[in-house]
Amino acid sequence: MIKRTPIVEYGCILAGTLLIGIAIKNIYDPVSMVTGGVSGIAIIIKELWGVPLWLTNTLLNIPLFTAAVFVMGWKFIKRTLFATVMLSVSLYVLPEASFLGQDLLLAALFGGILSGAGMAGAFSQLHHRRHRYAGCLIQKKYKYYTLAQIIQVLDGLIVLAGASVFGIPIALYALIAIFCVAKVTDGIIEGLKFSKQAYIISDHFQEIADAIMERMGRGVTSLEARGMYSNQEKKCCSAWFPERKS
Numbered sequence: 407m408i409k410r411t412p413i414v415e416y417g418c419i420l421a422g423t424l425l426i427g428i429a430i431k432n433i434y435d436p437v438s439m440v441t442g443g444v445s446g447i448a449i450i451i452k453e454l455w456g457v458p459l460w461l462t463n464t465l466l467n468i469p470l471f472t473a474a475v476f477v478m479g480w481k482f483i484k485r486t487l488f489a490t491v492m493l494s495v496s497l498y499v500l501p502e503a504s505f506l507g508q509d510l511l512l513a514a515l516f517g518g519i520l521s522g523a524g525m526a527g528a529f530s531q532l533h534h535r536r537h538r539y540a541g542c543l544i545q546k547k548y549k550y551y552t553l554a555q556i557i558q559v560l561d562g563l564i565v566l567a568g569a570s571v572f573g574i575p576i577a578l579y580a581l582i583a584i585f586c587v588a589k590v591t592d593g594i595i596e597g598l599k600f601s602k603q604a605y606i607i608s609d610h611f612q613e614i615a616d617a618i619m620e621r622m623g624r625g626v627t628s629l630e631a632r633g634m635y636s637n638q639e640k641k642c643c644s645a646w647f648p649e650r651k652s
Contacts, residue, residue, distance in 0.1 A: 418527045419489045425524030427496025428505075431459060433517035434583070436504035438576055440568025441517075441583045442561030448497075450564075450571050460497035463490070470540055489528050510579040518586025525587065526594035604645055607631055611641035618645050 430445045438453065440446040448462035467490050474483050506512050544556050561584070569577035606614055615626045629642040 415485075416488065418530065419485065420492055422524040422526070422528030423489050423492040424496050425527065426521050427493055427500055427524075429517045429521035429524065431497050431500045432503055432505045433513050433520065435459060437506075437508055437510055437513045438568075438572040439510070439513055439517070439580050439583060440565055440572065440577065441521075441580045441587070442564045446561075446564040446568060450567055453571055458498070460494045463497060464494045467494075510576065511582070514579040514582040515586060518583040519590050521583075522587040522590025523594060525591045529591065530595055605629075606643045606645075607640055608643075609640070611643050615643050618643070 426445075430449075433439075434441060434445070435449050435452070438449065440449050444463055444466045445459070447466060448457075448459045451457050451462045452459055471483065471487060471490070506516060540560060544551075544560075548556070565577055565580055565584075568580065608614055611628070615628065618624050618626050624645050627644040629644055631640045631642040632638070633640055
């Protein structure tokens with residue numbers, strides 16, 4: 407397994423943001439597909455007032471990051487700041503070109519796969535994964551809503567705004583793209599997680615369970631077991647342990 411040095415981590419973020427930039431500028435924007443988030447707002451603003459995507463992405467993130475620094479602290483968001491800056495740079499340097507023409511279904515599928523892979527590469531190195539700061543900041547006030555619910559509402563409003571500008575059919579294709587993004591991102595990130603399960607049979611099961619829970623912070627399941635040679639009742643402690651990074 408690749409050692410997670412800062413160079414490797416920031417390299418993954420850079421590669422991921424480049425893939426996301428390609429999906430936004432060269433797949434979604436040419437067909438006016440609004441899939442939520444700041445990039446979706448940027449596509450709408452470009453259509454209405456001609457503001458470049460990279461500029462809108464930068465300007466909209468400034469107040470979000472300023473608020474996030476006060477609420478969450480600099481240590482929590484510094485890598486995400488790098489990711490956002492690199493995304494703006496990608497949107498600036500990538501050529502104005504349509505890679506898939508005007509095929510909406512192909513744009514939804516391939517754009518979702520490409521941006522999902524990019525998000526997986528970038529978010530696997532970030533503390534908050536797919537949590538957006540707008541959602542995090544709103545949840546600070548409305549704690550009875552989950553972060554996923556808040557993000558879904560925000561993205562839904564952005565998609566509705568896109569539907570009012572570009573039409574309902576394109577918005578429906580955007581929903582396909584959103585589904586693909588979620589599936590690809592989760593599939594890659596969850597697929598990169600490895601863990602091993604250990605079964606420990608001992609007469610000192612309680613001491614072992616306490617040590618695993620207190621010292622290692624892992625959950626333990628107690629199972630009934632019987633020694634086939636001694637025919638005695640025993641306890642089996644079962645726990646999952648994450649694979650160590652090499």
